[in-house]
Amino acid sequence: MSLFKFLSAVCFAFSLTTASQVQAQNTVTVGIANTSADAGVLIAKENGYFKDEGIDVKLVPFASAALMIAPLATGELDVGSGTASAGLYNAVLRSVKIKVVADKGSVQEGYDYSTLLIRKDLVDSGRYKTFADLKGMTVAVAAKGAGSESALNEALKKGGLTMHDVNVVYLGFPDHLVALENKKIDASITDEPTITRAIEGAIAVKASPKAIYPGQQNAVVVYSDKFMKDRDQATRFMIAYIRAVRFYNDALSGGRLAGPTSSKVIDILIKNTKIKDAGFYRRITPAATNPNGSVNEVALANDLKYFKARGYVSGNIEVSDVVDDSFAAAAVAKLGPYKPLVASN
Structure with missing residues (x-):
């Protein structure tokens, strides 16, 4: 070469x-x-x-x-x-x-893609009217130590309650819809698209028309x-x-x-x-x-x-x-x- x-x-x-x-x-x-x-x-x-x-x-x-x-x-x-x-x-x-x-x-206000859902039958019956009515309910969050658990704490504080006043269970977000529909839980801190699916399916409603934990x-x-x-x-x-x-x-x-x-x-x-x-x-x-x-x-x-x-x-x-x-x-x-x-x- x-x-x-x-x-x-x-x-x-x-x-x-x-x-x-x-x-x-x-x-x-x-x-x-x-x-x-x-x-x-x-x-x-x-x-x-x-x-x-x-x-x-x-x-x-x-x-x-x-x-x-x-x-x-x-x-x-x-x-x-x-x-x-x-x-x-x-x-x-x-x-x-x-x-x-x-x-x-x-x-943010108007963009609460993560929020607290309450089973619709509990709202229709009058069991849930305000955050104070969360007392005694079984509420799902994504995981222990997750942001959704802290968000639940903020919702409870608005009702004068603490985490000791509810029964917290840990479920992945995709499981929240089925658990709400089967009445295994009363409420959940969840996110989209579960929120829209739950509302459109008449399974649950938002606990508040306003953002619970803005920011x-x-x-x-x-x-x-x-x-x-x-x-x-x-x-x-x-x-x-x-x-x-x-x-x-x-x-x-x-x-x-x-x-x-x-x-x-x-x-x-x-x-x-x-x-x-x-x-x-x-x-x-x-x-x-x-x-x-x-x-x-x-x-x-x-x-x-x-x-x-x-x-x-x-x-x-x-x-x-x-x-x-x-x-x-x-x-x-x-x-x-x-x-x-x-x-x-």
Whole structure:
């Protein structure tokens, strides 16, 4: 082989290796639940926002957010999501270096996609009229130390009650509808789409026409320690994510997916989730999401206070120990202030 051919072969091999390394470096693994709560990530991928930032996203489905903690700890997963539960704080206390970096979904007035349902027959009979009537009821929440349990505590406080006044049972959200229908439980803190299905099926009704726990941070975006060390890539991911969250916000109107971008958002959700009915998406109550990405630390602190009072979290830890809003702040500095899209007539 001539020297020229040899050098050409070496250069070609080097270029292939370099391209492969660059691709590996720019591939970000993201844990999802394959539900509408993943809207921000799904929109960013489908609209090409990640691609605009030079990022190739690999979506990895998980049955629950709790299962994301271990791969986030090892760096096998770069980005995860879920609730800021007692388990998250306990993981950090065990030296798992993960951080909450952005809002993924919260409850706001008019956007109570997570709320307290009461069996309709108990309302019709007059057994339930106010929060004080929760006394003696069997109420389901998702899991011990979950945000839904803290939300139940807020509802009970409105009725002058405590957790000792109800019989709490732990059921995954998908099981709430059947349990309500079979009268195995009297009430539940649950989320969409179970809420709409229960109401439309005349199985249950909302305990209150207003949001019970406005501001509660139900879902968050979490970065692994390994991913955070590449601040440039982690910030570029956040830029794409917040662009998507703003696109999602433009789909919201009047407590529904009815804004200017709603049709596109619904198409993306239909393509990527189990619900394939566009009309149903327009009937459910969507989650609120901060267009600037920051989480509600006051609500998180309130939940943590409850977890500590119940003994679910016993270590010396505060919300500031698990939240890092610098990536969202850097993304907003790059993108500028959010300007809601106005529907054209």
